[in-house]
Amino acid sequence: MKEFKGNILFLDRSDINTDEVIPAKYLTEIEKTALKPHLFEDIKLDGFNPEMDIKGKAIIVTRENFGCGSSREHAPWALEVNGIHVVIARSFARIFRQNMFNGGMLAIELSEEQINTLFKEFGNSDTQISVDMEALEIMIQSKDQTQKIDFQISEFDKALINTGGWVEYADKHY
Amino acid sequence: MGKTIAEKIFKAHLVDEPFGDVSVLKLDRVFCHEITTPMAIQDLMARGKDRVFDPDKIKAVIDHVSPAKDSKTALQGKILREWARRHNIKDFFDIGHNGVCHALFPEKGFVRPGFVIIMGDSHTCTHGAFGAFAAGVGTTDLEVGILKGVCAFKTPQTYKIEIIGELADGVYAKDIILKVIKDISVNGATNMVIEFTGNIVDEMDMDQRMTLSNMAVEAGATSGVCLPDMTTVEYLWEFIKNQYKTRQDALEAFSKFKSDDDADYAKLKTIDVSDLEPLTTFGYKPDNVKPVSQMKGTKIDQVYIGSCTNGRLEDLRIAAKVLAGHTISPHVRGIVSPATPKIFSQALEQGIIKTFMDSGFCVTNPTCGACLGMSNGVLAEGEVAASTTNRNFIGRMGKGGMVHLMSPATAAASAIKGEISNSNLFCEQGK
Numbered sequence: 213m214k215e216f217k218g219n220i221l222f223l224d225r226s227d228i229n230t231d232e233v234i235p236a237k238y239l240t241e242i243e244k245t246a247l248k249p250h251l252f253e254d255i256k257l258d259g260f261n262p263e264m265d266i267k268g269k270a271i272i273v274t275r276e277n278f279g280c281g282s283s284r285e286h287a288p289w290a291l292e293v294n295g296i297h298v299v300i301a302r303s304f305a306r307i308f309r310q311n312m313f314n315g316g317m318l319a320i321e322l323s324e325e326q327i328n329t330l331f332k333e334f335g336n337s338d339t340q341i342s343v344d345m346e347a348l349e350i351m352i353q354s355k356d357q358t359q360k361i362d363f364q365i366s367e368f369d370k371a372l373i374n375t376g377g378w379v380e381y382a383d384k385h386y
Numbered sequence: 387m388g389k390t391i392a393e394k395i396f397k398a399h400l401v402d403e404p405f406g407d408v409s410v411l412k413l414d415r416v417f418c419h420e421i422t423t424p425m426a427i428q429d430l431m432a433r434g435k436d437r438v439f440d441p442d443k444i445k446a447v448i449d450h451v452s453p454a455k456d457s458k459t460a461l462q463g464k465i466l467r468e469w470a471r472r473h474n475i476k477d478f479f480d481i482g483h484n485g486v487c488h489a490l491f492p493e494k495g496f497v498r499p500g501f502v503i504i505m506g507d508s509h510t511c512t513h514g515a516f517g518a519f520a521a522g523v524g525t526t527d528l529e530v531g532i533l534k535g536v537c538a539f540k541t542p543q544t545y546k547i548e549i550i551g552e553l554a555d556g557v558y559a560k561d562i563i564l565k566v567i568k569d570i571s572v573n574g575a576t577n578m579v580i581e582f583t584g585n586i587v588d589e590m591d592m593d594q595r596m597t598l599s600n601m602a603v604e605a606g607a608t609s610g611v612c613l614p615d616m617t618t619v620e621y622l623w624e625f626i627k628n629q630y631k632t633r634q635d636a637l638e639a640f641s642k643f644k645s646d647d648d649a650d651y652a653k654l655k656t657i658d659v660s661d662l663e664p665l666t667t668f669g670y671k672p673d674n675v676k677p678v679s680q681m682k683g684t685k686i687d688q689v690y691i692g693s694c695t696n697g698r699l700e701d702l703r704i705a706a707k708v709l710a711g712h713t714i715s716p717h718v719r720g721i722v723s724p725a726t727p728k729i730f731s732q733a734l735e736q737g738i739i740k741t742f743m744d745s746g747f748c749v750t751n752p753t754c755g756a757c758l759g760m761s762n763g764v765l766a767e768g769e770v771a772a773s774t775t776n777r778n779f780i781g782r783m784g785k786g787g788m789v790h791l792m793s794p795a796t797a798a799a800s801a802i803k804g805e806i807s808n809s810n811l812f813c814e815q816g817k
Contacts, residue, residue, distance in 0.1 A: 254781035285524035311524035
């Protein structure tokens with residue numbers, strides 16, 4: 213199982229599409245590691261600097277419909293090779309969400325209120341999150357405070373995480 | 387309680403329901419192209435599982451960057467080509483025979499009502515126009531599809547969108563789907579199948595239905611389905627005439643997948659398109675939609691007519707009708723890319739290509755190229771395109787470029803004027 217803890221990258225926008233996660237011109241690569249320097253290269257987000265802001269981050273917190281658009285699995289791969297294995301959002305596009313779990317990565321949906329709280333109370337400070345997959349609980353920790361939030365994922369999603377992804381799961385069962 | 391077409395297709399293909407809310411389905415088709423398949427092939431090889439579940443159910447094409455533009459795209463083509471040969475995948479379409487996947491595969495008769503189809507391409511929803519459940523997936527789903535012939539989906543909910551009324555001149559399927567996306571937003575149908583019904587859909591030919599279904603994913607939908615009818619049967623007849631005695635027999639066989647009258651829908655919406663004007667996008671989301679009349683004066687640098695949304699014969703014919711007798715603005719680069727060799731050839735025979743060339747358009751071979759900013763018409767920083775494609779995301783056709791999505795008629799009119807324009811200015815449109 214992948215590691216689900218670390219520093220947060222806050223992306224304060226809805227509808228961030230997979231072209232913004234990794235532009236199509238890099239889809240000619242056939243090694244995942246080649247995607248590493250191009251993550252969020254074209255993202256439309258005021259004040260965001262990919263070269264400065266991605267380093268050392270392991271978890272994304274964002275808003276609605278994250279990962280919409282192209283089906284490219286290069287999007288979760290570009291996160292993975294940068295050490296980001298978890299995205300916490302209000303909601304996800306279907307294909308992106310499935311791609312995350314298919315690769316043994318974690319996509320967590322929280323309520324609008326919970327997402328707002330994360331941005332408001334932790335958005336401006338150094339914050340770490342750790343995910344407890346047994347208790348289905350997120351622990352958020354900054355210098356000033358600690359919070360715990362429960363989340364839900366389906367039994368199928370859990371099985372994909374536990375087996376390491378859909379190829380391993382399907383190979384065992386079909 | 388009756389069932390929707392999606393529920394009926396799921397039931398007919400169910401292999402396993404591992405946790406109740408997930409259906410593992412048997413696949414009738416796995417479509418492949420050279421951008422998302424090579425990584426699946428390489429992973430299978432690395433795992434010592436370089437096998438395919440059924441070479442006859444796998445169809446492959448090199449379409450996104452063709453001819454190859456550099457060593458990297460040449461290698462992607464090579465990996466797909468050698469894999470297709472190695473596994474005896476007979477329906478593999480290479481240069482000279484290749485075209486945009488979602489135009490080529492239907493044209494070859496590979497899609498049938500009631501099929502379950504996946505491809506590593508989000509616009510796979512296009513094939514729902516035939517009454518199939520067709521969904522775009524990532525490379526891992528594709529890889530398992532290639533190896534095992536199955537794919538897992540959440541049990542689908544259906545959003546029924548009824549499109550009724552009478553279309554005004556110069557308004558097309560593209561305007562309708564832009565209206566749908568505007569109304570329900572870019573995630574209005576996430577995790578749902580859109581079922582398109584109503585007299586307007588009934589009256590559409592298959593090219594128009596494919597335009598409609600193609601952009602269902604821009605509203606978040608898993609698939610965009612039109613119910614099979616005699617129009618579907620007529621399109622498919624040359625491929626199925628040995629299987630069915632009459633067209634009526636085929637229709638009856640396909641009709642078993644049609645949604646029941648008392649089916650249960652998660653959402654319902656009726657759109658009367660009688661007053662609909664030609665539409666276009668502004669901004670960087672496909673639901674940023676305005677009437678063309680409100681975008682007057684928007685200067686453009688490039689017009690692109692093509693893609694899996696609007697690169698079919700009917701699209702080229704309509705654009706050529708607008709262009710006939712006109713030359714495009716000297717400030718505009720016009721590019722037309724017929725979506726398949728057959729479409730290209732028919733457009734040549736019918737004089738459509740000559741009209742494009744006489745008006746000042748560049749005609750390219752079939753490829754996806756410019757739509758996603760990979761080749762054949764990439765925008766420079768600050769440039770503006772009027773395009774018949776499906777995505778206006780920031781940087782989509784080239785870093786720092788702006789894309790306005792529109793119908794082929796509006797794109798052709800805009801090419802003449804040098805700014806976003808209504809097609810009725812240049813010709814009397816037939817319906």
